[in-house]
Each structure stands twice: as C-alpha cells, then as structure tokens.
Amino acid sequence: MIHQRECPIETLIHVLGGKWKPMILWHLIGSPKRYNELEKLIPEVSQKMLSQHLRELEQEGIVDRTIYPTVPPKVEYSLSDYGRTLIPVAEVMCAWGDNHNKRKYEESAS
Amino acid sequence: MIHQRECPIETLIHVLGGKWKPMILWHLIGSPKRYNELEKLIPEVSQKMLSQHLRELEQEGIVDRTIYPTVPPKVEYSLSDYGRTLIPVAEVMCAWGDNHNKRKYEESAS
DNA sequence: CGGGATCCATTAGGATACTG
C-alpha cells in the first residue's frame, strides 16, 4: 500500500484499502467512537492494525483524533468534514459490491 | 486479497484492488485490447501480473476473453456488459481520488 | 503471440508482551 499511484482510482483504494478500514469508517459514520469501542465493534481486529489504520486515516485527513486529558485517558475518533465527502463514494462502492456478491451467490446456486 | 468480506466495500476493493487492475480497466473502457497491446500500454507491468489480473477480472465476469484461432494466435480482452456497470463507480472513485491528490499536493506546497 | 511455471523480494497483517 506504499507505492505511488498514477491513477486516482488507486488513490482511493490506497485510502480505503486496509483490511479493516471500511469497517472503521462504517462505524464512525454513525457517531464518534473511542478506541476500545472500536475494538469491541470489530472484535477480530488486532490492536496493532486498529491503531495503525486509525493513524493512516488520520494522516489522510479523514478521521479526527480528539484527546481528552482526563484520568483515565479518553481518545475519541470521528469522521472529519473532509472524511464525510467519502460517504457518497462509499455508498456507490457498497451498492456495486453488494450487487456483485448477490450475482456471485446466484451463479453458485444455479 | 483472499480473505472473505463482510462489507460490500471490501468486495469492490477486492475486485479492483490488484496493483494494475485499475489501469487495465481504464484501457479496456476505450476499446478491446490484445494481450501485447496492454503490455505496451502499461510498460511497467510484468506479464505474470498482467495475465493473472486478466484472469481474475475474467472470473469476476468483468472482462471477456475472446480467442481467435488464427496463426499466430490472437486473444482480445474487452469489458463485458456487466463490467461496464463498473464505469460509473470508477468515475466516482476517480473523482474523489483526484481531488484527494490535489488536496495533498496543495498542503505539501503550503 | 500469449501466456504458464518457478523462485525470490517486498509488504500486509497477526500474536504477544509491555507501557504512560
């Protein structure tokens, strides 16, 4: 996921292409979430990948990270305004992917 | 790229996620292409990856492979009707990715 | 011409242990 892109499609795939990034985005669309809320919502993710993907999404400007200097510490992740521009794109991708899964299911059932 | 997906976005990323797949699709949108035309259009791709990606796109029903039993052999790859349903999706992805690249360019220039 | 097969390098991702 490090290589440079010539085609803007690859840019988007690069941004969303981590194994858990679509799930992370999905959960953040609803409301901001704390780190360990995301861990519970996505039980299979390792915390290495969760924090790594969150840092990458933050660097792309898609996710905001808010630290509340309380004890115990509280960190909240939310979709940035810019990150919200991804929502309609994600919906189109999702619709096509959903249809594609159904198509494959039907052909395997026939 | 083998793991199963729970989220349809991952399905689309799986379909388009090979390193050269967006470029292959891009070239096939214009007109059908022969194997070695694609090699020339995408000079950096290895022939292993080109043929592997073409086989995967064919299995997903996105690309049609037509063999003309001539001597020397001629094989033509084209977007299937179903593959054309990807075009509007790709355009949305492309627009977002293009904007994202510009955004990153501007922030690095400031 | 249009590939397949093989072997190797790089990268993504997981498991576990530890920390401010």
Place this chain on the structure above:
DNA sequence: CAGTATCCTAATGGATCCCG
C-alpha cells in the same frame, strides 16, 4: 484506557525461463 514494540507468517508482486 489507549496505545507501542517486537517478532513472525501469509499474501502480493517481480524476474526469469520456458512452451504450444
């Protein structure tokens, strides 16, 4: 609570050789 660090495996992609 919210991570980092380290080590390891699996997956992706590249290079080279070969074939009908």
